[in-house]
Amino acid sequence: MSKKLVVGISGNLTRPSKTKAFISQIAGETANRIGATSAIFDIEDFGPSLPTARRLGDLDPAARAIIEQLASADVLVAGSPTFKGSYTGLFKHLFDLLDPASLRGKPVILAATGGGERHSLLVEHQLRPLFGFFEALTMPTAIYASDKDFADGILVSEAIHARAQQAVAEVSRIVGAARAVSLAA
Template identity: 75%
Template sequence: MSAKLVLGVSGNITRPSKTKAFVEHIVGQVAVRIDAASVTFDIQDLGLSLGQARRLGELDPAARNLVERVVAADVLVVGSPTYKGSYTGLFKHFFDLLDPSALRGKPVILAATGGGERHSLIVEHQLRPLFGFFEALTMPTAIYASDRDFADGALASDAIRARAQQAVAEACRAIGGTESVSLAA
């Protein structure tokens, strides 16, 4: 097994989740290209202790383990469904628990889903500033997918797949990969 880890965090609290499927798709693409292990979790996987925790030490052991994996990952792919023009509250609460320096310099691919195009700027106006605060290395290409980009819960849009491949190539270069940029899905 590879020593590298690509980790996905989905801000969705329902299952099945288009957001989690979208994040898993991107995580899988990065992992294949850098020969890394991959794992994706959603906020629900953190359990009941998340909502009550005011600091990391108040999370149950399983949730703390997920936090440790986030901090240790070589690449993060983060995504949230759009609620009222922003990410979910528990998604934000999870990141509020992290030390401000925990993600410094870490390559992060930003992704979001929503019901329509009017929410597409969530990645630029909500997610990018959040990870800028952490001094993470957010990829220039962020990806937003609306309901019409999915079929039967899976990503179906060639345009969104191409945009995801562009972000994947950027992340690979950020961690020292030499693979050339390929926009083919």
């Protein structure tokens, strides 16, 4: 039996990134909870072939390997920094390359970061519809963290930690339930 995989994908365009650190933390907690390994990626990891790709075959082999991990993951933790009230353009472009059925039924934790509270609905008004199009199974609890929730790039807000734990618990129940069904079959 192969080990479960949690993939975190961050739409950040710069490094270091609070968003990538945030996604890494959530994915790591999820992996620990369900006995999985985790792999964390950001837009930079896709390299120079992503911006010009019109289909998956246009991506270089390293970028295609990331897509394969994303598609085969047991859980996806997806998030983006807020850019002009939405996710970043290359984050959207990445998902534009995927087959619409590639994420069907996949458990997804949604997360985002931004400068202030006014962007907190990014997860509900932008990310949730994007993953709804793919028929992914987004967790009821989405997590948004603003600049005030971080100190030196590290999440320090207990309220945001608690919200993340709630999302991790939700996805753990889903993955555990799926595992129980497959064992019974």
